[in-house]
Amino acid sequence: MTALSEDEFLVLNGAHLKKMASAKELARAVGVDAALAQAVLDAAAEKGLLMVAEGKYLLLPDGTNAVHKFYSAAYGPLRSNESVLAWYERFEVINDQFIKQVSEWQSTDGDDRIQGRLIKTVERLTKNIQELTPLIPRYNIYVDRFGTSVALVDQGEKDYVCKPTLDSVHNVWFEFHEDILSVIGRPRDT
Amino acid sequence: MSYVAEGYNSFETKKTPSGIVKYLPDPKSVIALIQSGKLKEHILLVQGGTTTFLAPALSMGSIGVITMSGAPESHLGILSREFQMPCVMTAYLTDSDSRYVTGGNNDAHFAAIIKALEGKKVQLHCEDRETGRIAIVS
Numbered sequence: 001m002t003a004l005s006e007d008e009f010l011v012l013n014g015a016h017l018k019k020m021a022s023a024k025e026l027a028r029a030v031g032v033d034a035a036l037a038q039a040v041l042d043a044a045a046e047k048g049l050l051m052v053a054e055g056k057y058l059l060l061p062d063g064t065n066a067v068h069k070f071y072s073a074a075y076g077p078l079r080s081n082e083s084v085l086a087w088y089e090r091f092e093v094i095n096d097q098f099i100k101q102v103s104e105w106q107s108t109d110g111d112d113r114i115q116g117r118l119i120k121t122v123e124r125l126t127k128n129i130q131e132l133t134p135l136i137p138r139y140n141i142y143v144d145r146f147g148t149s150v151a152l153v154d155q156g157e158k159d160y161v162c163k164p165t166l167d168s169v170h171n172v173w174f175e176f177h178e179d180i181l182s183v184i185g186r187p188r189d190t
Numbered sequence: 191m192s193y194v195a196e197g198y199n200s201f202e203t204k205k206t207p208s209g210i211v212k213y214l215p216d217p218k219s220v221i222a223l224i225q226s227g228k229l230k231e232h233i234l235l236v237q238g239g240t241t242t243f244l245a246p247a248l249s250m251g252s253i254g255v256i257t258m259s260g261a262p263e264s265h266l267g268i269l270s271r272e273f274q275m276p277c278v279m280t281a282y283l284t285d286s287d288s289r290y291v292t293g294g295n296n297d298a299h300f301a302a303i304i305k306a307l308e309g310k311k312v313q314l315h316c317e318d319r320e321t322g323r324i325a326i327v328s
Contacts, residue, residue, distance in 0.1 A: 019242065019243070019245035019246050019249075020245060020246040020249050020250075051221065051225070053224055053225075053246070053250065054250070056249070058221060058224070058246050060221065061217065061218050061221075064217065099263055099264060099265070099268070100263050102268050103262065103263040103267065103268060106201075106268065106271050106272075107201075162268060162272055163272060164248070164249070164269055164272050164273065165249075170268060174242070174265055177265075178242060188240055188242060
């Protein structure tokens with residue numbers, strides 16, 4: 001199998017992180033033109049790298065392997081970079097806090113005080129991600145996506161806290177978590 | 191009613207989904223199940239509470255999930271509540287003293303649960319705030 005190009009990686013990595021999404025959703029999530037995303041997805045489907053179910057794309061094992069190979073080649077040096085690994089350890093702490101806050105938010109039917117704390121955690125992560133963007137420029141898209149979702153929550157659109165079918169804060173967080181784990185080459189706990 | 195297994199309840203619900211238990215060890219098995227078109231006939235059994243590869247199954251309308259580790263405060267727990275899909279977490283067999291141990295070797299524990307549940311028709315009962323229960327349906 002030939003290595004993925006940068007554009008192919010961006011789009012297929014979107015499918016890897018989102019698990020199941022339309023071409024339009026993938027294009028928006030990774031910041032590429034919708035026509036480009038569609039072309040990459042069509043070609044990847046031809047090669048058996050992904051499948052389509054109800055208009056949404058899912059990576060097949062060969063597609064996942066291709067994405068992981070790109071991560072290894074592109075981010076190999078970061079896997080032994082002390083500052084990146086230390087950054088990730090700090091993220092784990094914030095991640096635990098975030099997961100608990102989202103669970104609490106759900107169990108209190110969206111309590112405003114809990115929501116305020118949750119949003120502060122997201123803003124903290126957004127600030128921290130900017131420490132990584134000189135090394136991983138594509139992470140700027142997470143800063144933008146978190147900013148958009150937080151602004152919508154602030155405007156009263158509570159669905160943007162954790163609704164799975166929207167670009168909610170929880171969805172963006174979930175994808176970022178998968179992404180940073182793939183960068184540092186650490187499998188997620190099953 | 192007697193229950194073959196129980197665990198943490200992800201959220202209280204009156205839904206009592208029933209189906210044949212299908213163990214899903216990896217992303218490939220999730221995709222195969224979706225491709226089979228029989229997703230909604232099954233209660234899905236997975237090892238962990240952070241099993242992100244289940245996400246497509248949740249999006250496609252899976253009816254219920256049993257995990258053998260993990261807590262309701264996890265990505266999967268959060269998603270199950272959002273999808274309002276009953277989910278029993280860190281399930282254990284009620285006729286056994288074996289329990290999941292964080293950081294321990296749980297292979298035999300997982301294998302016993304898989305052996306007891308896979309292929310059986312079960313019903314999930316998640317009315318209780320804390321405990322989700324699994325009954326065999328004859």
